[in-house]
């Protein structure tokens with residue numbers, strides 16, 4: 001089957017090499033589509049690759065009934081509705097490191113260009129003026145650079161600024177005293193940073209919390225004559241507050257690569273000679289563009305070939321080594337989930353997943369997601385996958401808890417899922433037998449041993465002589481052949497179960513006669 005990829009923003013041709021050379025992938029590059037045209041075209045595509053221009057909105061995602069993966073050739077995913085993607089089970093991948101260097105270099109270029117008024121001087125010179133007095137700058141040496149957002153780019157900028165003999169003070173919620181000391185920077189609160197800095201540079205993502213982080217209040221805290229840079233995202237700095245701060249002389253210079261609205265429509269800020277700007281060029285180098293496009297292309301290829309990705313934004317990525325160890329359990333976990341849904345015939349209020357033996361030492365999140373996928377797909381169909389299984393469970397008010405114990409109960413590995421519903425608690429345990437595949441080894445409190453696949457009948461009955469024979473006869477009368485049968489009981493003459501594997505699906509009417517038998521309490525058909 002061909003996997004169709006739509007590329008809707010310009011990506012480096014070298015960067016899409018991995019896609020072009022993978023079997024079964026068809027690429028369509030259409031980089032001039034309007035929002036409406038894209039919405040018309042999107043259905044039928046399995047993957048969509050974008051940069052920052054294409055707005056991947058909820059409306060677009062809802063029209064994309066085949067979409068499985070969105071690749072962002074870059075870092076910021078604020079142009080993608082992540083919640084809508086997750087809800088629809090679409091993996092979003094980005095390229096977190098490919099443009100770090102370029103963005104840091106661009107920030108330094110903006111810092112130096114701003115401090116020495118290079119764009120302004122160049123413009124003046126081009127107009128035939130030899131004006132040296134108007135373009136006196138300031139040195140960076142011994143000045144303090146305040147870095148707000150000390151992730152990949154913030155740290156790279158700081159390292160370069162130290163080369164200019166600047167002092168660095170940074171704020172990031174993840175920056176600790178120990179890390180700051182190791183990196184040779186001071187650290188403090190946002191306010192500490194804004195107060196101390198001669199130059200401020202922001203390197204956070206645009207989030208609810210960072211929108212207008214630099215606003216009129218923040219400008220008040222800063223030194224008079226501060227200069228400010230935004231090479232991260234438009235909206236982190238409140239543009240209207242910046243305009244006023246520059247006009248009033250509080251801010252002596254600003255260097256902007258990104259804007260609240262892109263492409264820019266309101267050029268008012270650029271009427272101020274103190275402001276220099278570029279049209280979102282932070283990542284626009286041949287190297288960065290090739291690197292980010294290669295990264296997302298490789299993730300799409302890996303998704304098509306192996307179903308795994310490296311840089312998912314809405315699904316925790318699983319290291320290769322871990323993946324090798326837990327992948328064999330995916331199918332078992334999913335089947336236990338489906339088995340329990342059929343067995344209970346109800347939706348769960350609470351699900352407890354117990355991992356024992358060697359699984360207790362591993363990160364088991366991906367297994368829990370696969371189990372939930374199995375559990376939810378019965379009612380929600382193919383729409384559920386491991387990207388949205390946990391999200392959907394939470395949305396539906398199902399509490400999911402993971403528990404681990406190294407005690408192996410005689411098995412080298414064991415997954416036990418306990419489901420609490422309105423009518424009670426049911427559970428099933430499964431294991432992966434070396435070389436023999438998956439087995440369900442316990443249902444409720446009964447020890448069993450059956451393959452979790454095909455057509456199954458779970459029968460609860462009273463332990464009486466002859467009941468097994470009568471079940472066989474009645475199924476025979478319905479032309480249902482029994483392949484295997486397991487029985488278990490609490491005590492002789494007490495509650496008992498039969499686990500039958502049968503050769504074809506049993507319709508409810510086929511089971512009516514069975515249910516009428518005096519000893520039978522319940523009959524549940526399960527198809528895995």
Ligand SMILES: NC(=O)C1=CN([C@@H]2O[C@H](COP(=O)(O)OP(=O)(O)OC[C@H]3O[C@@H](n4cnc5c(N)ncnc54)[C@H](O)[C@@H]3O)[C@@H](O)[C@H]2O)C=CC1
Nearest residue numbers: 075076103149150151152153172203204205231232282283
């Ligand atoms: N102009 C351009 O072309 C480019 C812009 N970018 C933008 O640069 C930004 C940073 O990218 P990276 O450094 O790669 O990301 P990153 O994820 O490595 O770093 C972001 C840092 O911001 C911190 N942060 C989050 N909320 C914060 C808050 N309220 N206050 C202070 N810090 C906060 C995070 O803890 C994190 O350490 C992103 O917005 C990205 O989209 C990235 C590449 C190119």
Ligand SMILES: O=C(O)CCC(=O)C(=O)O
Nearest residue numbers: 051052074075076283284
């Ligand atoms: O695609 C681009 O050129 C923009 C890069 C960017 O802003 C990012 O990676 O967050």
